[in-house]
Amino acid sequence: MSDAALPPLTIVEVQRRVGEELTRIGPVIDELGARFAAAGEELALVGGPVRDAMLGRLQNDLDFTTSARPETTEKLLAGWVDAIWDMGRAFGTIGARIGEWQVEITTYRAETYDPSSRKPDVEYGADLTGDLGRRDFTVNAMAVSVPGRGFEDPYGGLVDLANRTLRTPGRPEDSFSDDPLRMMRAARFAAQLGFEVAPEVVAAMTAMAGRIEIISAERVRDELVKLVCAPFPRLGLSLLVDTGLAAYVLPELPALALERDEHHRHKDVYEHTLTVLEQSIDLESRLGGGPDFVSRFAALMHDVGKPRTRRFESGGVVTFHHHDVVGAKMTRKRMQALRFSNAETDAVARLVELHLRFHGYGSGEWTDSAVRRYVRDAGDQLARLHILTRADCTTRNQRKADRLRRTYDSLEERIARLAEQEELDAIRPDLDGAQIMEILGIGPGPRVGAAYKHLLELRMDHGPMSADEAREALITWADSHPDTRPGQ
Structure with missing residues (x-):
């Protein structure tokens, strides 16, 4: 498998792919958008689904952002969707299943991390542009408003995607300070998409690598699994090593370079x-x-x-x-x-x-x-x-x-x-524990285990034995290993 850089995309090709994907998911996004619009709320398809539509990667998991608060979102979905879950309510997210579609709808957010905290402080945002600006990379900061299907790209994500480049909407230092796990996400997206990481992003990752220590082991593990299972893991692993992040999350890897x-x-x-x-x-x-x-x-x-x-x-x-x-x-x-x-x-x-x-x-x-x-x-x-x-x-x-x-x-x-x-x-011995106890006239205990182990070694050395051969071998072993401990 080669990790060679993939060729750039053309804007025309990207637009064609998006059009096809919006047609495919139209029955869901248009009706969902109409419900929110009728309630005076904004709704937009956002993040990964928009990016993947441009890359021709079909999926049935749809992420939305909205001006509606979680309780309003829940009311607008009730009676229309097949199921609702609210495990992400604390982060402003309501999930639902609509036929074959899984959707997550999150209130506009402004999210920051305390330097010593592992968890974000969630604050609701005021508009779509602000919500997109707090996302990790420009290719994930594009949106399609529904039901009108207007394309929103305030941070140049379309150009970055066409050039297969990972760049942050604002200063990478600010982004990684807010959520240090985004440094690992940069490596993961490089491995998943075959993208090049912008030089200023690499520089910030190198300077701030130690910040990853405030992130929980479970979140680091999950990103590492996604990276290793991606199509181009060498790209992501090399980035972790080159920036010094691997020294904190998988130090055994850079040690091999010595x-x-x-x-x-x-x-x-x-x-x-x-x-x-x-x-x-x-x-x-x-x-x-x-x-x-x-x-x-x-x-x-x-x-x-x-x-x-x-x-x-x-x-x-x-x-x-x-x-x-x-x-x-x-x-x-x-x-x-x-x-x-x-x-x-x-x-x-x-x-x-x-x-x-x-x-x-x-x-x-x-x-x-x-x-x-x-x-x-x-x-x-x-x-x-x-x-x-x-x-x-x-x-x-x-x-x-x-x-x-x-x-x-x-x-x-x-x-x-x-x-x-x-x-x-x-592979097992030719006699089980019950048969061993019956032949030797003993009850459960260490002697049964020792006999079992001996028969297993015979099985490994000589292959299968008949019942009579196994019985004879067991008796021979027992005669040469008399039971000297009472109760066995």
Whole structure:
């Protein structure tokens, strides 16, 4: 996947796309606008929906801004929409569902942040121009008033969008002081839209990077997920590193720029990591869905243990022994700090810890037992481990790359063959706990677990056994491991 800049848009093309989108959503926006106009209120489609209409990105989530206060908005929607929710009432927002459409209608706002606060102080604004001026970027500060469909662009968002440039409506320092998360949103929009960030915006992000510390971990996490799952994540990640923001939100990433990898294939491990991320994205169609955060974040974090494990050996050799294990612990700690779920944290950390395991396969010397253990240790992350391991090959030596690919093809074929023969994805001992207790004549306790573990190792080493073979193996183990502790 390339993060090369996309070509500029023409104004004619933008206007054509907007016209088509307004026709598509017309039945909703026109009637909604008429309801507000009849009540003497203003209503305008605003922000992302207007921007995405110009980019040809269809959506059914529509954002509006209005002169009406939330209680008035709620009354105007009542009896017409299918459902209403008011979780955002404190911020002036009322949500509703109208058939297949999701709408959010927010009262004109003037929003500022206290320098020491994580939450905005919300004040209602007086007009549309003022509301647009408090938005993050000019491409999100355009509106279409309804029902008349008049285009409002007081800050030059149309030109910036045509040039694929991110710029703030006012001074970027003021915008980022009001909401420091907007600095991360700049990186996220660069990754999502392939836009270039204006130099003055980059300068403000660099000067104010430390302000991101007042933002809650959950909000930072959500922006990071959107960035990593975007079409051009390298653009956003590079911006975070270059401006110093990454040092606060994901410090393991810029730390990689200080390390050269052991094969000198890239100028540093940081560049290698971004390449692995891109190659992982190219392979994620194997998972059968859209952008996969776990797979992408594992690619991003797979080498974060290298700075802590770097050692200089004789002859100028640099090693990173056990960086997989160290990296997994670092990954877990960072994801916990960012309030990721336990499931996501466990999945990514496991992939980081296992990403080097394949290299013990050599030219296919692993026994079937070793292949079974590889599958068991990967668990439900096996498909993602296949992707990460393949993506981690970034050598420019085509012969070596081809050899590694063929070797991994061989491993996957062996896994598939064993899986067909042995139900490999659900490896268990040939006897369960109840059967073990019955055969040995014991009750629940540690001895059952020890026997279970022994049978599982036999299963891994030798494959499936018959019931009689498993029974004999269990009795043999019990005879050589007499129960010496009472009550077991």
